[in-house]
Amino acid sequence: MDKSICPRFEKGMGFLSQRWTGLIIYQLLSGPQRFCSIESSIGVSGRVLSERLKDLENEGIVKREVFPETPVRIEYSLTEKGIALEPLMQEIEKWSQNWLKA
Amino acid sequence: MDKSICPRFEKGMGFLSQRWTGLIIYQLLSGPQRFCSIESSIGVSGRVLSERLKDLENEGIVKREVFPETPVRIEYSLTEKGIALEPLMQEIEKWSQNWLKA
DNA sequence: ATACTTACTTACATAAAGTAACTAACTAGT
DNA sequence: ACTAGTTAGTTACTTTATGTAAGTAAGTAT
Numbered sequence: 001m002d003k004s005i006c007p008r009f010e011k012g013m014g015f016l017s018q019r020w021t022g023l024i025i026y027q028l029l030s031g032p033q034r035f036c037s038i039e040s041s042i043g044v045s046g047r048v049l050s051e052r053l054k055d056l057e058n059e060g061i062v063k064r065e066v067f068p069e070t071p072v073r074i075e076y077s078l079t080e081k082g083i084a085l086e087p088l089m090q091e092i093e094k095w096s097q098n099w100l101k102a
Numbered sequence: 103m104d105k106s107i108c109p110r111f112e113k114g115m116g117f118l119s120q121r122w123t124g125l126i127i128y129q130l131l132s133g134p135q136r137f138c139s140i141e142s143s144i145g146v147s148g149r150v151l152s153e154r155l156k157d158l159e160n161e162g163i164v165k166r167e168v169f170p171e172t173p174v175r176i177e178y179s180l181t182e183k184g185i186a187l188e189p190l191m192q193e194i195e196k197w198s199q200n201w202l203k204a
Numbered sequence: 205a206t207a208c209t210t211a212c213t214t215a216c217a218t219a220a221a222g223t224a225a226c227t228a229a230c231t232a233g234t
Numbered sequence: 235a236c237t238a239g240t241t242a243g244t245t246a247c248t249t250t251a252t253g254t255a256a257g258t259a260a261g262t263a264t
Contacts, residue, residue, distance in 0.1 A: 004143050005125065012198030013124045019252075022115045023107065035211055041106050045253055050212060070262055071209040081201050088193040095190055096114030099183050121221075137242055147222055152243060172231060173240040206264085213258070220251070227244070234237085 015059070020044045020052055025082060026089050028062065032077035056082075117161070122146045122154055127184060128191050130164065134179035158184075 016022050023042040027033065033041075039049050053076060056062035061082040067073040078085075118124050125144040129135065135143075141151050155178060158164035163184040169175040180187075 005129070006195070006198075008198040008202045009128070009195050010125065011202050012194050013128070016194065017119050017121050017124050019119050022119050023112065026111070026115070027107070046212065047214090047254085048252060051252095068261090072211075072261070074211065084197055084201060088190070088197055091190040091193045092114050092118065093108070093111050095186055096108075096110040099186060100110045100113050148243065149223085149245090150221060153221095170230095174230075174242075176242065208263080209261080211259090214256085216254085216256105218251100218253070220249105222249070223247085225245085225247105228242090230240080232237105232239080234235105 015061075018052070018055075020048060021056070022089075022092075024049070024052055024056065025061070025078065025085055028076060028078045028082065029086055029089060032065075032075040034073060034075055038076065061085075117163075120154070120157075122150060123158070124191075124194075126151070126154055126158065127163070127180065127187055130178060130180045130184065131188055131191060134167075134177040136175060136177055140178065163187075 020042065024038060024044070027038055027041055035046075035049065035053075038044070039046055044052075053062060053064070057064055059081075060079055063077050063079050065075045065077070067075065122144065126140060126146070129140055129143055137148075137151065137155075140146070141148055146154075155164060155166070159166055161183075162181055165179050165181050167177045167179070169177065
């Protein structure tokens with residue numbers, strides 16, 4: 001093992017290559033959303049979604065806000081660091097449009 | 103489950119969110135490479151690398167060439183479809199540089 | 205007290221990835 | 235001929251990640 005890859009790139013890729021993380025971020029780019037809404041829109045299980053949102057929050061990519069309504073509403077949204085991923089998502093979109101069959 | 107996400111985007115993200123796939127492609131962007139070279143540069147196990155290269159070949163992203171030298175040399179390189187992922191990789195690089203600590 | 209909501213968590217089952225030994229095909233050396 | 239060395243994998247087995255479905259917590263309404 002003589003790694004020649006930039007460790008920062010490796011870390012960045014590490015996020016994206018975790019299952020569901022990319023789709024969660026993509027989904028949040030269209031605005032703040034609640035747990036059950038993300039869950040149903042991308043088809044991730046609650047167990048993993050909960051895990052991912054915690055990780056993303058710890059990394060400062062996602063923000064969690066509690067609204068003490070009834071029943072309680074909890075919204076997840078992107079921080080500045082998360083929004084900065086938009087150009088990357090657009091590149092994925094472009095490549096997918098150009099090279100993948102529907 | 104009422105998915106609202108573009109199925110092509112979902113498929114594209116599906117590749118990238120497979121562990122190692124992104125790093126393999128990134129590594130091949132610097133030129134054709136052989137099995138053991140990819141293995142050691144990114145630290146993936148032979149078992150998974152073999153699996154990924156087969157998938158990528160089936161998807162038309164990677165090309166496999168056999169040179170009957172001694173000992174045999176087998177080179178993996180990107181197809182046009184694979185090279186088209188370069189701008190995407192650059193975006194990951196940019197974001198990682200700007201938002202991740204070394 | 206019971207039922208209903210959202211946002212989780214827990215226990216258990218299945219799938220994916222890591223590890224290390226092994227094989228195939230070939231050559232080189234003794 | 236026999237042993238060893240090379241690359242490119244594969245196989246069997248272990249560990250980790252994810253899926254599934256039931257359960258919990260906090261609140262309101264009936």
